[in-house]
Amino acid sequence: MSEPLLDVRDLRTEFSTDDGIVRAVDGVSFKVEPGQVLGIVGESGSGKSVTCLTVMGLNDPKFAVSSGEVLFRGEDLLKVSKSRLREVRGNEIAMIFQDPMTSLNPVHKIGRQLAEAVVLHEDVSRKQAYARALELLKAVGIPRAERRIDDYPHQFSGGMRQRVMIAMALINNPDLIIADEPTTALDVTTQAQILALLKRLQEDFGSAVIMITHDLGVVAEVADDVIVMYAARIVERGAVRSIFNEPRHPYTWGLMGSLPRLDVNVERLYQIPGQPPSLLNPPVGCRFHPRCAFAMPVCREKDPRLEATSGDPAHEEACHLDGETKSREAAALVATLTAGAVV
Incomplete structure (x- = not known):
C-alpha cells in the first residue's frame, strides 16, 4: 500500500488563556490519500479549524503548544524549520479561508496578490506570474478576467472573492488543499456554484482536499470520507456512503x-x-x-x-x-x- 499524502497521528493542541489551558485538539488521528476529498464536520468549537491550522503551522506559538505527528509525505511538519514550513505552505499545501475579504489585501490588486504567490515559490518572471494568475482566474470562472485582474478585492462580490481565493490556492498546483468553511458567508445559489467549482477543479488538478464544515449536506456533495468531531475529538469516521447509510x-x-x-x-x-x-x-x-x-x-x-x-x-x-x-x-x-x- 502506498504512503498516505498526509498522516496525522495523535495530534494535540493546547492554548494558554487567562482562565487556564484549552485543549482545542485532543488526540486526533487521520490520513489523507492523494486525490482524496476528506470532510471534517462538527459544531463550532469542535476543533475542526484548529486541527487544520496546526497542520499548516498557523497557530500563534506564543499561546499554542502542539504535540503528536503531522507527516506530510513522511516529513513531520511539527518538527521542520520555519523556512521549510514556508516552502510547504502555499506551494505543497494551500488553504482557502472562510472569509476572503479578510484574507485578501484590500490595498493591492487581485493580479498582484496572485502573482506574488507564484513568485514566492517559483523562479519565474513577473510577466510569467501574471500570465499564470490570469489563467487561474479564467479557470475559476471569473468573467472578463483580463479586466478583472487589475481590480481590487472590494470590487468583487462575495462569491467572486471566494473564487479568487480558490485560484490563489491552486496557483502553485498544491498536492493538498484545506478549505475552511469556504461557503459559509455565501447565499445558497453561490454556495452550490462554489462547491461544484471545487469538485471540478479537484478532479482537474488532482489535489487532495480537506473540507472543513458544519454542514453534512456539503460533505455529502463533495467528500469521499468524513470525520465527525465533537469537543476536540473524533467521534465517528468512515466513507461518506457508510456514514449516511x-x-x-x-x-x-x-x-x-x-x-x-x-x-x-x-x-x-x-x-x-x-x-x-x-x-x-x-x-x-x-x-x-x-x-x-x-x-x-x-x-x-x-x-x-x-x-x-x-x-x-x-x-x-x-x-x-x-x-x-x-x-x-x-x-x-x-x-x-x-x-x-x-x-
Missing part, C-alpha cells in the same frame, strides 16, 4: 436529524439539546453524554475508544451503546431522512 454515533444522528428538507413537510427541525462543553474542563467519560438521550452510567465514567464495531473496519465510532441499538436508531433515522425522497 448507517450513522453509528448519537452526535452524528443529531447532526443528520437537523438537516433541512425540501421534499418532506417538517414543522420543526431536530435540535441537539444543550451546548458543547467547555474545553477548559470537559466532562469526564464520553464528552457527549450530557447532551445524549442514550447516555448510560458507563458513559459518565469511561471514555469510549474510537473503534470499528459495525462490521466495516473502515467505519469507526466512539460510543458505549450496543450494536443492536446503534443499528436500530440508525435505520430509523435513515428511514426518516429518506421518506418521500425520489430515488
